[in-house]
Amino acid sequence: MATVTKIAVLGGGSFGTAIANMISANGHDVTLWMRDRDNVEQCARLHENVNYMPGYRLDDNLKFSSDLEQTLQSCQVVFFSVPSKAFRDIAHQAKPFLPPGTIAISTAKGIEANTFKLMSEILEEELPQVRVGVISGPNLAKEIAKKAITATVIASDDSELCKTVQCLLGSRYFRVYANRDRFGVELAGALKNIYAIAAGMAAAMHMGQNTISVLITRSLAEMSRFAAKLGANPMTFLGLSGVGDLFVTCTSPLSRNFQVGYALGEGLGLEAAVAKVGQVAEGINTTRIIKEEAEQLGIYMPLVSALYETMFNQRPVSEVLSSLMLAEQSTDVEFFAE
Numbered sequence: 001m002a003t004v005t006k007i008a009v010l011g012g013g014s015f016g017t018a019i020a021n022m023i024s025a026n027g028h029d030v031t032l033w034m035r036d037r038d039n040v041e042q043c044a045r046l047h048e049n050v051n052y053m054p055g056y057r058l059d060d061n062l063k064f065s066s067d068l069e070q071t072l073q074s075c076q077v078v079f080f081s082v083p084s085k086a087f088r089d090i091a092h093q094a095k096p097f098l099p100p101g102t103i104a105i106s107t108a109k110g111i112e113a114n115t116f117k118l119m120s121e122i123l124e125e126e127l128p129q130v131r132v133g134v135i136s137g138p139n140l141a142k143e144i145a146k147k148a149i150t151a152t153v154i155a156s157d158d159s160e161l162c163k164t165v166q167c168l169l170g171s172r173y174f175r176v177y178a179n180r181d182r183f184g185v186e187l188a189g190a191l192k193n194i195y196a197i198a199a200g201m202a203a204a205m206h207m208g209q210n211t212i213s214v215l216i217t218r219s220l221a222e223m224s225r226f227a228a229k230l231g232a233n234p235m236t237f238l239g240l241s242g243v244g245d246l247f248v249t250c251t252s253p254l255s256r257n258f259q260v261g262y263a264l265g266e267g268l269g270l271e272a273a274v275a276k277v278g279q280v281a282e283g284i285n286t287t288r289i290i291k292e293e294a295e296q297l298g299i300y301m302p303l304v305s306a307l308y309e310t311m312f313n314q315r316p317v318s319e320v321l322s323s324l325m326l327a328e329q330s331t332d333v334e335f336f337a338e
């Protein structure tokens, strides 16, 4: 394992706070960087991130900063925990301060609009000097804060990087599995957010467990089909970062994507639903991006199309559901093809 004496976590939202705190509690020197100076001052004074993780007592040794250069100075490992919209900009800003060989890990579950790049691909483009990995899995930040037994996946073909991240994050309640299918792990993390919005809508409309079950199962088939066509290992989708994360995000009211879907299901418009949740819900943009990509590539994604119609074209849910249920069915039994 690489010798690690200093770590940075960029992004002071729910997940960045949880990651930084776990690493600090494991005895490492960690700085949590956030852009807002007032937040830094408040976190340092209260040892609590009141805006994103109220009630979560942060480790006494965790440091906070809004100075990117100072935060990154002499760091061997950097976690990028900002939403996908801000990701390239932050990676670009970090570039001058990261020497060759620095380990850079993305925790963001989104896709860049217009380029269809995953966050690790953005890291490779913006920071060609670093070693890249991705963390993804069923990791609700608020449950991590409660020390609920949790597992995640570190995805990279760099075994030493995986070992380093396992050592930094692993604990009695947090286990880190390694996977070489970085593309599949990362794509799964972005895709499942789409279906969590649909699951939130179904929950708000009291649709019952048969419906939730069919939604989760067909979502898994749809996302695996899409990812396999793009080169991911379909087996990845049977693991923590696939069905594991899909399940948690489609069933937990703690998920912000689920919450946006729930608000939509209660009858709010998209803008009002997003405002009500007040934190990032990556699935909204991802729905738009995947719909476009699937159409270009000719990949059958009926659930994505249905959600797109209700979210962006205000098509009534009842109409969309009828078209889904009454669509012509194939009698061929093919992998992922039902």
Ligand SMILES: NC(=O)C1=CN([C@@H]2O[C@H](COP(=O)(O)OP(=O)(O)OC[C@H]3O[C@@H](n4cnc5c(N)ncnc54)[C@H](O)[C@@H]3O)[C@@H](O)[C@H]2O)C=CC1
Binding pocket: 011, 012, 013, 014, 015, 016, 034, 035, 052, 081, 082, 083, 084, 086, 089, 090, 107, 108, 109, 110, 139, 140, 141, 142, 278, 279, 280, 282
């Ligand atoms: N919260 C969770 O349970 C998990 C979230 N994730 C992923 O981690 C990423 C971050 O999510 P959260 O921390 O939950 O989001 P959040 O909404 O809780 O916080 C986002 C943070 O990013 C900061 N930010 C936004 N734009 C910025 C910019 N331009 N420059 C600097 N900082 C900026 C915000 O100020 C805020 O501190 C997302 O892609 C999400 O999908 C992954 C696993 C679990």
Ligand SMILES: O=C(CO)COP(=O)(O)O
Binding pocket: 109, 137, 138, 139, 140, 141, 193, 196, 245, 248, 249, 254, 255, 256, 257, 258, 280, 281, 282
């Ligand atoms: O990715 C997550 C859990 O693994 C968090 O989901 P949300 O972004 O929907 O809150």
